[in-house]
Amino acid sequence: MIWRSIFKMAQNSLAEGVFAINKPYGMSSAQVIRDCQHHFNPSKLFAPLLAADRALREKEKKYQKQRRTHAKRDINVKIGHGGTLDPLATGVLILGVGKGTKALHDFLGCTKTYETVVVFGASTDTYDRVGKLIKKGDYSNITREQVEEALNSFRGKFQQMPPLYSALKMNGKPLYEYAREGKPIPREIETREVDVTDLELTEWYEPGTHNHRWPTEEAEQAEKNVVKSVWQVAKHQQDGTTSTEEAATLIPEVVEKEVKALADHESNKRAAEERVDELVSEEPAGKKRKTETGAAEPMMSGALKDKKGNDKKQDKYAKNRGLDLAPPPPSPDTPFPWEGKGPPAAKIRMTVTSGFYVRSLCHDLGEKLGCGAMMAELVRSRQGEFVLGTDNCMEYSDLALGEEVWAPKIQKALEMWNNKDKAGKAQAVEPVVKKEEVKTEEVKAEELKAEDIKTEKQPTPTPTPEQPAGEVKVEESASVKDEAKA
Secondary structure (H helix, E strand, C coil): CHHHHHHHHHHHCCCCEEEEEEECCCCCHHHHHHHHHHHHCCCCCCHHHHHHHHHHHHCCCHHHHHHCCHHHHCCCCCEEECCCCCCCCEEEEEEEEHHHHHHHHHHCCCCEEEEEEEEECEEECCCECCCCEEEECCCCCCCHHHHHHHHHHHCEEEEECCCHHHHCEECCEEHHHHHHHCCCCCCCCCCEEEEEEEEEEEEEECCCCCCCCCCCCECCHHHHHHHHHHHHHHHHHHHCCCCHHHHHCCCHHHHHHHHHHHHHHHHHHHHHHHHHHHCCCCCCHHHCCECCCCCECCCCCCCCECCCCCECCCCHHHCCCCCCCCCCCCCCCCCCCCCCCCCCEEEEEEEECCCCCHHHHHHHHHHHHCCCEEEEEEEEEEECCEECCCCCEEEHHHHHHCHHHHHHHHHHHHHHHHHHHHHHHHHHHHHHHHHHHHHHHHHHHHHHHHHHHHHHCCCCCCCCCCCCCCCCCCCCCHHHHHHHHC
């Protein structure tokens, strides 16, 4: 019964608006959109929306149709997101459907709440557990009290520096390329003002009580030197101890040694890749060798087989580029990359403004403590009014359960958004009307007051020569004359 009522509502109105979905681990935000379109396109819920889009396409002129690329000629449910989420992270991903995509820019500047797990004792080039190890530090004396004290430096407004080695570019060139070449950085590293309105250490994990760990891959020495030199530039700039040019330019002997070591590393890497490429042969599409049965052989070795040993058909949709972009969390059976109990870890919850890098906070916290740190987990639990576990944020796993499961949830979330949007517009108009009414009453009062003042200030008539002194001729009104006659 619920499903039938939902379908009738969809027929009468277009399913448009904004909702949120819990993005899975290891998946890109763009892949979530593709998955949603895969389920939404053939659905009954969004059938009226697609029909409306087809009607608009039919009204387009010929030149408008020709300007569309082949990819854009397909009619899909229009979906966009209100701020990307890292593949390593899970949590709230805001999606706009139909006309709801026009409201997505409003969410780029709203506050967000994150929960992250920080592992102490080491730093990586990407500031998280999927990067390469750059350095390790002594974590034996790190306590919860020390971490809570260090967190005080990251509350309120301050200038934050983005992840230097992995994210920052200058003049279209990665920052680490300047350090590799021994060249000075063209200008100061740009920071951005952020505001942390809430910052709390919610859980503390003593050594040996958690499964979080550092990555096992360690960077080459040449890479370590390059990354450390970039970090040194940022530190000198923040401390104001030296100029950007002095900090960015390495010692000539060190530069020469690093460049040579890095060149050898790249050469060995290319040689290994070429050896791998020689093991794989691809023939032109028109010259596929055929087997005795006449079927073309697969171009790549290791083609997937079904239970009977036959080649599986490659579904176009199955070729997803946005899946498994982050390595899975380590299993408890995996050996730890340290001896003894290992380092402590902490779960931190924060509410921040737009443009905040959680991984930078984790890295900077480790630098402040002097032991190094990295981000191990990240969950966005809230963005704007969308919160995990509520009616306006559905689970990604609901998509696989069928339209009867996910359609009512999306319909409810869209209704919540549209009702809130209408209420917001009404509230925005109401104060204006009241203001105009008050202004009108004030104008009326001022006009009456002005008339009273004008009457009070009206000049007293002066006596004429024919009148005796002290007498003033006052013109009588018609009513007064009538009363005199009577």
